[in-house]
Amino acid sequence: MNASSPPAGGTPKTPSTTAVTLPFQARIRKSAYFHASLKHGCHSFGVYNRTYISMGFQDPVKEYWDLLNGVVLWPVAGERQLEIKGPDASQFVQLLTPRNLDKFAVGQCKYLLVTADDGGIVNDPVCLKLGPDHYWLSAADSDIWLYARGINAMARMDVELSDPNVSVMQVQGPRSVDLMEKMFGPQVRTLKYYWCMESTLDDAPVVVSRTGWSSEWGYEIYLRDAAAGDRVFEHILAEGAEFGVQLGVVSQIRRIEGGMLSYGADMDLTTNPFEIGLGRLVDLEQSNDFIGRDALRSIAKAGAKRKIMGVSVPPPALSGFIEPWALEVNGDPVSTVTSLAFSPRLERNIGLTIVPTSLAEPGRAVSLVTPDGPVAGELQDLPFVSGRTG
Amino acid sequence: MNASSPPAGGTPKTPSTTAVTLPFQARIRKSAYFHASLKHGCHSFGVYNRTYISMGFQDPVKEYWDLLNGVVLWPVAGERQLEIKGPDASQFVQLLTPRNLDKFAVGQCKYLLVTADDGGIVNDPVCLKLGPDHYWLSAADSDIWLYARGINAMARMDVELSDPNVSVMQVQGPRSVDLMEKMFGPQVRTLKYYWCMESTLDDAPVVVSRTGWSSEWGYEIYLRDAAAGDRVFEHILAEGAEFGVQLGVVSQIRRIEGGMLSYGADMDLTTNPFEIGLGRLVDLEQSNDFIGRDALRSIAKAGAKRKIMGVSVPPPALSGFIEPWALEVNGDPVSTVTSLAFSPRLERNIGLTIVPTSLAEPGRAVSLVTPDGPVAGELQDLPFVSGRTG
Numbered sequence A, B: 001m002n003a004s005s006p007p008a009g010g011t012p013k014t015p016s017t018t019a020v021t022l023p024f025q026a027r028i029r030k031s032a033y034f035h036a037s038l039k040h041g042c043h044s045f046g047v048y049n050r051t052y053i054s055m056g057f058q059d060p061v062k063e064y065w066d067l068l069n070g071v072v073l074w075p076v077a078g079e080r081q082l083e084i085k086g087p088d089a090s091q092f093v094q095l096l097t098p099r100n101l102d103k104f105a106v107g108q109c110k111y112l113l114v115t116a117d118d119g120g121i122v123n124d125p126v127c128l129k130l131g132p133d134h135y136w137l138s139a140a141d142s143d144i145w146l147y148a149r150g151i152n153a154m155a156r157m158d159v160e161l162s163d164p165n166v167s168v169m170q171v172q173g174p175r176s177v178d179l180m181e182k183m184f185g186p187q188v189r190t191l192k193y194y195w196c197m198e199s200t201l202d203d204a205p206v207v208v209s210r211t212g213w214s215s216e217w218g219y220e221i222y223l224r225d226a227a228a229g230d231r232v233f234e235h236i237l238a239e240g241a242e243f244g245v246q247l248g249v250v251s252q253i254r255r256i257e258g259g260m261l262s263y264g265a266d267m268d269l270t271t272n273p274f275e276i277g278l279g280r281l282v283d284l285e286q287s288n289d290f291i292g293r294d295a296l297r298s299i300a301k302a303g304a305k306r307k308i309m310g311v312s313v314p315p316p317a318l319s320g321f322i323e324p325w326a327l328e329v330n331g332d333p334v335s336t337v338t339s340l341a342f343s344p345r346l347e348r349n350i351g352l353t354i355v356p357t358s359l360a361e362p363g364r365a366v367s368l369v370t371p372d373g374p375v376a377g378e379l380q381d382l383p384f385v386s387g388r389t390g
Helices: A034-039 A060-069 A089-096 A144-155 A176-184 A226-243 A252-257 A293-302 B034-039 B060-069 B089-096 B144-155 B176-184 B226-243 B252-257 B293-302
Strands: A019-023 A044-048 A051-056 A072-075 A081-085 A109-111 A121-123 A126-131 A134-138 A160-162 A167-172 A196-201 A204-209 A218-223 A306-313 A325-329 A332-343 A348-356 A365-370 A373-380 B019-023 B044-048 B051-056 B072-075 B081-085 B109-111 B121-123 B126-131 B134-138 B160-162 B167-172 B196-201 B204-209 B218-223 B306-313 B325-329 B332-343 B348-356 B365-370 B373-380
Touching: A019 A044, A019 B051, A034 A226, A044 B044, A051 B019, A060 A072, A060 A252, A072 A226, A081 A089, A081 A144, A089 A134, A089 A144, A121 A144, A126 A196, A126 A204, A134 A218, A144 A160, A144 B144, A167 A176, A167 A226, A176 A196, A176 A218, A176 A226, A196 A226, A204 A226, A218 A226, A252 A332, A252 A348, A306 A365, A325 A348, A348 A373, B019 B044, B034 B226, B051 B072, B060 B072, B060 B252, B072 B226, B081 B089, B081 B144, B089 B134, B089 B144, B121 B144, B126 B196, B126 B204, B134 B218, B144 B160, B167 B176, B167 B226, B176 B196, B176 B218, B176 B226, B196 B226, B204 B226, B218 B226, B252 B332, B252 B348, B306 B365, B325 B348, B348 B373
Parallel strands: A019 B044, A044 B019
Antiparallel strands: A019 B019, A044 A051, A072 A167, A081 A134, A081 A160, A109 A126, A126 A134, A167 A218, A196 A204, A204 A218, A306 A348, A306 A373, A325 A332, A325 A365, A332 A348, A365 A373, B044 B051, B072 B167, B081 B134, B081 B160, B109 B126, B126 B134, B167 B218, B196 B204, B204 B218, B306 B348, B306 B373, B325 B332, B325 B365, B332 B348, B365 B373
């Protein structure tokens, strides 16, 4: 199937989820884009890093095709920054992660795993190096701020740790580069993958990075002046009109196709980097100290006992995925399915699961225990779709 | 007005909040009581400690009167436990809090503030001492687990830190003691305030404490076997029928009346214990070490610059409180209102705010900046209602 057009027979049924109302509470943060998101039709929200995050503007299948074919804006409000500044900032960031940061240039970004002392995963941020002693860790949904505060209550390093009120807008999809060039000039077109730059947008200070959570070409805009949220939101929409820009939210379909993992779903404190296919982010030979080194050495030596795999189930689209489903092999529960979506272009259900290494064979027959009974599927290697579309 | 009956003219209008849908996500935890809560009519949820928490079964004003006059069940699923076990457990818990724990007996509970190195508040758990080397910190909505893990990544004390899958049911209201006695026998009637005991309920292991978040007489039941959730939920409901037990959620009205603070709303990392009237939980003279001691000594010496106060506004009930509202004195914004509800028996809007100490005078005229414009009110001392009803 051509990625550039929906299937002729119409879009398959989107997996539905039971929904209830969400009464807004004063104690949950509203990002700079909260009011504009409501005004522009955001019909559902979740909570991410104790902040309301948009969960839907349009039909998720439409949002998926918009991402593959054009350019979409995702106000990912829950993506907050742990800011680390000060003379010991580089040493402190290195302490948090097994990735070797010796060759980390100012203006560069790196995807990191933050590990606990037992090798479990605390968070998987993108780290932006904004200055020699100045970093942002753009955090997934776990309170890395308190982890860092706990560490430094003991380590007493010369760093300032904070949660600046930065609001992130992801600009994703093949036409994102055209919109970004219009807004930030030609230098954005030459911005390398996983690099960032400081700029302004409609006079508001922003950081722009060539990163994103879509498996497609894309950028993130980090708005530093929360008071400018409404204005900047409208500005980006207006600038994008000529490119057919659409509002949307993180496409679970596309990110699962691309084998991108979601913290809290596919990894957490009980998973280690080797199990989830991210051993490349662990450097056990470096001379730098980091939390979890001894544990990760032991795990590496013993070999990972589990491996992340894709799971594929033929149509029809499965619904009711609101809890991890048990995954069975020959009738025995061996793991759970932690993410699931129906891919319109692959025309099948695709999911993620971490299975015992001995069972991690592509083609192995498995059973998913859905609320409506078991369904048959098979394991396969990740990603489901390699490379960008468009 | 008599607390035992709704006002003759009917219940005043409840402050409404804008609500949108909340699509359930697999990555957010469901407690042992999630399915039973849905089955029994829970119509809205929030997210608390990355877990779905019930936000409404019936009308909040009906739930308020049920609490004052009878017995209500609150499945407070987001109230998770940080478990601390091991030879250094007592020393570790003391490190977390400025409260002096020298005289902490097994079977006792203590309300604590967990402080950061700058004296800011990380969490305000109730701590249960289940054994000489065994504690639970029953946590408000901030990731105290990661704070503890960060501390111990450096301190390397001999403790085991975990988040056991415990589900809390609060049994609150003047008739709670009758229901609890029926379920747990006569010893529960003599359980002292802020003490706990181990027991079973319908064969499932539980801890029972005489604590709660209602300002009324009440208990908490900590279910240790998540698989028994549905059964235990139905069991408590059935046992409570003869006492007219009702399902409900934390009554914001009653807890504000009682001056009980909500972490994330009325206190957070930017507030210190002295500002929020909880200086009694700080012992600066003790010989025990704890995080934040130097900072809290400095703050105590200089004197608190801010003070928590009540704010009172005449009818009609205010609506649209989904974000902290600015509070003005003589037209100048001096703080925000962090919690707000309409009290049916006081027949006025009541809220909480932290104002500069120089302005903290009962009777001082203030203005609340609501989405519909400013309204006039006045400051008053806390609590709005002292002592239990019923």
